[in-house]
Amino acid sequence: MNYDRSEQLYEKARKLIPGGVNSPVRAFRAVGRHPFFVERAKGPWLFDADGNRFLDYVCSWGPGILGHAHPKVVEAVRRVCEGGLTFGAPTAREVELAELINACVPDVEMVRLVSSGTEAVMSAVRVARGFTGREKIIKFAGNYHGHSDGLLVKAGSGLMTQSVPDSAGVPAGYAGSTLTAVYNDEESVRALMEENHGQVAAVLVEPVAANMGVVPPVAGFLEFLRRITKEYGALLIFDEVITGFRLSLGGASQFTGVHADLYTFGKIVGGGMPLAAYGGGREVMSCVAPLGAVYQAGTLSGNPVAVTAGITTLKILMDDTGIYDRIDKKARRLAEAFGDAGLTVNRAGSLLSAFFVTGQNASGRKVENYEDACRCDREAFAAYFNHMLDRGIYVAPSQFEAMFVSDAHSDELIETTCGAIEAWIGGKTNG
Ligand SMILES: *Cc1c(COP(=O)(O)O)cnc(C)c1O
DSSP, X not given: OOOHHHHHHHHHHHHHSGGGSSSGGGGOGGGTSOOXXXXXXXXXXXXXXXXXXXXXXXGGGTTOTTOBTOHHHHHHHHHHHTTOSOOSSOOHHHHHHHHHHHHHOTTOSEEEEESOHHHHHHHHHHHHHHHHTOOEEEEETTOOOOSOGGGOBOOOSSTTSOOOBSSTTOOHHHHHTEEEEOTTOHHHHHHHHHHTTTTEEEEEEOSSBOSSSOBOOOTTHHHHHHHHHHHTTOEEEEEETTTTTTTSTTXXXXXXXXXXXXXXXXXXXXXXXXXXXXXXXXXXXTTBTTTSSBOOOOTTTTOHHHHHHHHHHHHHHHHOTTHHHHHHHHHHHHHHHHHHTTOEEEEETTEEEEEOBOSOBTTXXXXXXXXXXXXXXXXXXXXXXXXXXXXXXXOOSSTTSOEEOOTTSOHHHHHHHHHHHHXXXXXXXXX
């Protein structure tokens, strides 16, 4: 494949934009190559600036559950644009989207619309702090909650040690109120709760983790989080920015049967536009200004164009009762192919990851937390990525991202993908 035009654009972009990209993982560094520049997309396909076509399993990192440029969504957006792009005043559409979110996730009695997942989680944490009058939060190593200061923290060297920020520019004091536990490890949570008795405002979790590769909760883990947060008077926040409207219409809470106090949504809820949301029960959400004392605002919050894309997408998902079964089946078929190839596969619904696990120890080759995920062979992953891309199949350029299956991936395209996975393994064993 020829990437001349993308190379030229990348060259220019690097002079003008840090690393040439507007979000770091797009730079393809983990797979040792330069990014392609996208010109347009349709259904399951991405087309780059050189006219190459890729079967897309990134789906814009999650929003594209219907595939790209769904005609109904595009038409609705086109129409709403004619009536003005932003008003900074309430619209009927915002009420409609709030109703739809509530219909899908009944726990969300009240919701606030924002413009990014980062903003949604940051705000939900603020609400939890305002509501409880406590400052500390517990998050899990390997869970991503956007790039706000207090959440760019993973594990310190031990569970009780002071957390350190992952990013330059984050004051140590911010990170200090973020405690980090081990995903799927009840004891690590209990120990932090005990150590910080009466100080923990919330436990913040990806109910199915999808930012260290896909790591589903082990049996009983979410139920445990529900119990222990109640026991210690803390709130439970499900960050459903990826899982919301993805694992089921009701997201992870419906998928797992465990209910949180606060939820955050992004990605699918915006139908491909910059829109996200946080919400929960009426009592907790009544803290938010102008009703309550927790301040949170946004010039473009509830933007009519973004809200329209969200409404149209949710309505399509609600009307099409078969969609979750279909994408689940397709993801299961891909998981089989990876399993046959000898990889460790984690899957929840249409989210999956194949882990190139090495250094098999007593825990076998399971990936249940961040440390397990870190045992992966990143070079082997990069080789696999490049093998797939050379065959016109675009998977996330990192071992630690999910593979997203959309309704636009036909069974035939899934089989083609399985063929490419088998060819990779064949190539390896023959070589
Ligand atoms: C993507 C993501 C975010 C951040 O959302 P942005 O829209 O990128 O700011 C937060 N939490 C989770 C679980 C995510 O996957």
